[in-house]
Amino acid sequence: MKEEIFISGRNIPHIDPHLAIWEFPISLYLFLGGLSAGILLFSAFTHLLNKDEELKGASKWAPLIVPFALAIGLFALIIDLGNPFYSWKLYTTIRLESPMSWGAWVLLIVTPLSILWIFSDLRKLFPKLNYTKLPFLFKVEDFCVKYKKQMALALIPLTIILGIYTGILLSAFNARPLWNNAILGPLFLVSGLSTAAATIILFAKSAHERHLFSKIDVLLIVIELGLIIHLIMGYYAGNEMQVEAVKILVGGDLTTLFFGFFVALGLLLPLVLEVFELMGFKVPVVVPAILIIVSGLIFRVLMVEAGQITRILY
Amino acid sequence: MRYVMVIDTLKCVGCSDCVVACQTENDVPTGYCRDWVTESVTGTYPEVDIELRSERCNHCDNAPCVRTCPTEASHIIEGGIVLVDRDLCIGCGACIESCPYDARYRHPDLGIVDKCTFCVHRVKKGQDPACVSVCPTNCMYFGDLDDSNSKVAQLLAERKHKVLAKEAGTSPNVYYLI
Structure with missing residues (x-):
């Protein structure tokens, strides 16, 4: 038996008895970052494959929410800082060893790019828009239309980095055994793509587009389930601290949230519903799509919280 | 030059003088602390072993807080x-998340991250850190490990010792004599 206590009466807020430095805003930021990355990636691909008109939901409508999602995500990130008014100091240096640093830089590039990306089609989507009072916007629009292909080519690597970054931000901390799992980056990327596909289903303008993204989503959920098995196996194959850490998800306090709400209600149920819909059964597509989106957020809240409860034992 | 702290767990009585001295010296916010005393009990009665440790930032050679800091605020001098x-x-809290020793906290008034500095302002004047200087049992030592004549170098050469969470790969510089 081993028991350790602080006899000097240490009880620091947000540190003891376990860390709670990163709370809901960080989870929301990771969720919105992954969602935005996924939508932009799908949108860029539809443009490069010349399917803009065929897949209007993916190419034009869904990206409209991205600048707002990124703005809310960044706002959440900034209010979670101890020194929000000094957040610009993130941009005084680039530190490749620090995921927080290169993630901030990628966001700095992707956020304006997402605005330019939707700007090229904005007047087609909203014909009443008129820039006559701000004529320079016509030039911006011309620029966006002219360089749309180049933007799409840039968005593909940038959004993949952004999607993976949301996971690597956590997995880079070896002091938190539950986070310190290399599969977390790919898992967050796939989860982000899956929530993006679900969002595009909500924006789809034709049955063809809805079915295509349902198929993509089915594939992504299957990959995600595979990665989750990989994740859990990784803990059990790990050292004592990781075996101890995974108990929180398997049999511990967060088991219901993880297996019940995330895996069962958020992945398996929508998977079955989407397969049924593709087989021709009448399923309201909103249901699986909303389940996937909500479970994506639950997953991030869960991982951010659970990781901070686990620690290196000594 | 390599500053290390050596703490004799066999002499420590867990009085927490080091904690209070640090709080006073460094104007630590009320309720917070940069160092603390841990009582580690192993075994079952009657075969029980108690170890008392005054713990703090380990000033690691391979410091994960320095690595994960996005603004270069955490640095090694x-x-x-x-x-x-x-x-x-x-x-941002990245360093707090990365520290295996939970030795950092967010300053409640300033918003910045705060922790043990080895009382660098005293060390520069040739004095010992506040915690070391007040220890009533003289169980704490501070000095340059690269100087083979220093007390810390001699103690580590003679006595059995350990560091905390060696497996985290941080190369900590606070040693415990056991």
Whole structure:
């Protein structure tokens, strides 16, 4: 038996008895970052494959929410800082060893790019828009239309980095055994793509587009389930601290949230519903799509919280 | 030059004088502390072993807090002391998450991250850190490990010792004599 206590009466807020430095805003930021990355990636691909008109939901409508999602995500990130008014100091240096640093830089590039990306089609989507009072916007629009292909080519690597970054931000901390799992980056990327596909289903303008993204989503959920098995196996194959850490998800306090709400209600149920819909059964597509989106957020809240409860034992 | 702290767990009585001295010396916010005393009990009665440890930032050679800091606020100065530059810190908490020793906290008034500095302001004047200087049992030692004549180098050469969470790969510089 081993028991350790602080006899000097240490009880620091947000540190003891376990860390709670990163709370809901960080989870929301990771969720919105992954969602935005996924939508932009799908949108860029539809443009490069010349399917803009065929897949209007993916190419034009869904990206409209991205600048707002990124703005809310960044706002959440900034209010979670101890020194929000000094957040610009993130941009005084680039530190490749620090995921927080290169993630901030990628966001700095992707956020304006997402605005330019939707700007090229904005007047087609909203014909009443008129820039006559701000004529320079016509030039911006011309620029966006002219360089749309180049933007799409840039968005593909940038959004993949952004999607993976949301996971690597956590997995880079070896002091938190539950986070310190290399599969977390790919898992967050796939989860982000899956929530993006679900969002595009909500924006789809034709049955063809809805079915295509349902198929993509089915594939992504299957990959995600595979990665989750990989994740859990990784803990059990790990050292004592990781075996101890995974108990929180398997049999511990967060088991219901993880297996019940995330895996069962958020992945398996929508998977079955989407397969049924593709087989021709009448399923309201909103249901699986909303389940996937909500479970994506639950997953991030869960991982951010659970990781901070686990620690290196000594 | 390599500053280390050596703490004799066999002499420590767990009085927490080091904690109070640090709080006073460094104007630590009320309710917070940069060092603390841990009582570690192993075994079952009657075969029980108790170890008392005064713990703090380990001023690691391979400091994960320095690695994960996005603004270079966490840095290592000559002698291996890990410090936080208050003008650069944005309080993102990445260093707090990365520390296996939970030795950092967010300052409640300033928003920046705060922790043990090995009392660098005293060390520069040739004095010992506040915690070391007040210890009533003289169980704490501070000095340069690269100087083979220093007390810390001699103690580590003679006595059995350990560091905390060696497996985290941080190369800590606070040693415990056991």
